[in-house]
Amino acid sequence: MKPLVIYDDDAVVLKSSWLRSQQFADKFWRKWVAEYLPTLTCRTKWHKEAKPLREGDLVIIVDSTLHRNVWPRGKVVDGFNFAWIVGEASGQDRSIRRGCSKGWQNCERSAYFLLYKWIWACFFISVFIASLVLQLSDGKLFIFLTNWGIILCLLTQLSGAVLATRWHFNLGGARSVATEARTLKEPPPTPKLIKFYWLLHGSSLSLALIITTVYWMFLHGKMNKPMRYPVMSFITHCLNSVFMLVDFLIVAFPVRIVHALYWMLLPIIYYLFTLVYFLAGGRDEYGHPYVYPILDWTTPGRAVATFAGVFVLYLIYSIILFALSKFKRYFSRTLSAMDSPHAIGLI
Structure with missing residues (x-):
């Protein structure tokens, strides 16, 4: 398989090729998150008993607007509302209250x-x-x-x-x-x-x-x-x-x-x-x-x-x-x- 980008010794060409490779990587990441990742989630409730999401459960928040390989952790704080846990590794405990989406049928109540x-x-x-x-x-x-x-x-x-x-x-x-x-x-x-x-x-x-x-x-x-x-x-x-x-x-x-x-x-x-x-x-x-x-x-x-x-x-x-x-x-x-x-x- 031919490489997506052919590199050259010239500095300008190398920079352009690196940017192009990043574009390909970003495109692959977006399609992977949108199309392949959902298939990895096993819908256990259709095969065996499984408890639903409850307040205090830890979750991984999938957000296509984040950088590649960034998986912020979240915690269910109120029904189906989530808090993003930020800076936990550095000893900080800062939470940002967020919902799942915006629009008519979202996961928030107002x-x-x-x-x-x-x-x-x-x-x-x-x-x-x-x-x-x-x-x-x-x-x-x-x-x-x-x-x-x-x-x-x-x-x-x-x-x-x-x-x-x-x-x-x-x-x-x-x-x-x-x-x-x-x-x-x-x-x-x-x-x-x-x-x-x-x-x-x-x-x-x-x-x-x-x-x-x-x-x-x-x-x-x-x-x-x-x-x-x-x-x-x-x-x-x-x-x-x-x-x-x-x-x-x-x-x-x-x-x-x-x-x-x-x-x-x-x-x-x-x-x-x-x-x-x-x-x-x-x-x-x-x-x-x-x-x-x-x-x-x-x-x-x-x-x-x-x-x-x-x-x-x-x-x-x-x-x-x-x-x-x-x-x-x-x-x-x-x-x-x-x-x-x-x-x-x-x-």
């Missing part, structure tokens, strides 16, 4: 995140209740897309709060199952409840952005009726998008361009609803034969143009959210590369 999710859920619950009290109008509150969006945001944030609660308190073994799945060579598929929450989150975020854009560009001050509750209108047409965007930047759901097809289902359903509502002789609370002026079916061309414009807006926002998701993932990986051991092996 009371702050749990509190945050419930605050967001309570915000949309209170907005929905206030809308019912102030603007029910014999049930016609539900003919407006704005209130469909609020209900969708409520369901999204309430689902997120429930999932965060299950994770934090390990209800039904949610955290234990997910943590165990991370150690498998072929992890199981994402739970259906998480997929449903993922779908809700993308749909409610995109719809909130559409509602905010269309309202302030085409409907504000042009609804042919008085604005009785300006504060509530600001909350449901502006803060809805702000709260959902903040949540989008915090949670770790990825975005796919093809997801826009799923997100468009709700506007299509609403579009057909306004047509059926018009044909059935429906009126808004002031007797107008439409829900929104831009969806007035007495002029079908305008209604069709509105739908086409909404479709274009969905495509634009899908691209923007996709770009933000990629940037968020890149930023998270950059931070994780500096401070995140992501795989462990029990001594």
